[in-house]
Amino acid sequence: MSMIETADAEGGLSLHQRILSDISEKILSGAWAPGHRIPFEHELSAQYNCSRMTVNKALSQLAKAGLIERRRRSGSFVRQPQSQAAVLEIHDIRVEVEALGLLYRYERVARHKRRSDAEDRALLELGAAGPVLALECRHFAGKRPFAHEQRLINLTAVPEASDEEFLAIAPSPWLIGRVPWSEAEHRIRAVGADKQVAAALDIAAGAPCLVVERRTWSAEHPVTYVRFTYPADSHTLVARFRPSQG
Amino acid sequence: MSMIETADAEGGLSLHQRILSDISEKILSGAWAPGHRIPFEHELSAQYNCSRMTVNKALSQLAKAGLIERRRRSGSFVRQPQSQAAVLEIHDIRVEVEALGLLYRYERVARHKRRSDAEDRALLELGAAGPVLALECRHFAGKRPFAHEQRLINLTAVPEASDEEFLAIAPSPWLIGRVPWSEAEHRIRAVGADKQVAAALDIAAGAPCLVVERRTWSAEHPVTYVRFTYPADSHTLVARFRPSQG
């Protein structure tokens, strides 16, 4: 068994990557239907003339990617069509605007430091009362308002934010890098613009808008809640599904 | 070195999982800032009193999850705050409605088989002309319209669909399981309802709606294009970010 060799012909892929992609191809093409039992590790290791560890590495990754299910003593099986999960990339607004070839401009409309009220605590999912920073901002693409931002920052989690005016820098880039975050939840929906947002975005009240709300946690503590409102024509979120990779 | 032992105290985690979670905790808590060099594999293997392979398994997974970056000869480093990517779960409409505790009902409004016109080809990203099936459907939650569905099915890719009326079963569940798909793209935006959709959803024309468009490919061939329109108050998409797992 002389498998200590580099890249086995096939385009620079390592062996376990090749096994992985061979199998996922079979599954995604439909050649192996859901429920189909894929060859045992020892069969594949014989087929590819390699050790079981190498096959195991490939199959473990397929299992983690959700394409197969592994059962001790029984073998590995192609999973039923998975619940559709897509990867949503959420970019910085500056990057989005500049990707459109437009000039980005940021404006801080309002900034209030206060003790959290009931609504703040609900939005931040905060247990006890404490200081929060409430911000209202506008993001422009060229001359037109591109997005409206309403934000709460939990000053208990991010005390440094007390001293920041957010005139020169937007809250998102300020927070990123400064506060490590362990979890985030996004809620996406359509709404009719209320009066305040309509005025800020220079659109009619009731005009359709895309709202993206994000809540962020760091080590169990709520960090920030933010609500971005985009006029209907300014913004599309794109999510891609890709079932696996080497 | 007597590491052939089960679960090292710490709650049933395997050793490489424990190493992985220890390190990701350090990163996510901010103890190790972006750019920080994490200990070399041989240092960690000494620290955990285990082999380098075990450490390697943990670090490889962290690298694939995007938390660290590995450089030969230099070591492994905590990555800069990653581009925000979240996992968007897109459920079957029936499941969504039933999760709300409401009765689900499906209705096929229209069905046309035709040769693809220019618009069809644009929506399906189809190169050449060919037969397509155009469908219009409504999904109800209780008595109220919950979503409107406009769909194109590429009959070249799914010839069996020619014989299906889609009266008893909605296109999504029919397609899932029958057609394996390798890639999907979702576009999410807000729109004002046009006349046709407003009538179908029993809302005012121009009322804000969430639109989810999905294009699906199977083995390089376009399979289907679908556009779901939800009245603003009926639907919220939720996306979660979780940086890593064992």
Add this chain to the structure above:
DNA sequence: GTGGCGATTATGTATATACATATTGAAACG
């Protein structure tokens, strides 16, 4: 100095081996 070259080093991949663990199927038993 500086340009190149080789030694060093950390990661990347693969192997053979060992033992753990869960589960199944069949044999043994009441």
Add this chain to the structure above:
DNA sequence: CGTTTCAATATGTATATACATAATCGCCAC
């Protein structure tokens, strides 16, 4: 006939080892 037990089996985890590969550091010549 049902139940309990046990051996067989496939995956899960870990080890020690080997060699490949890429990048960097320092040395040496020019």
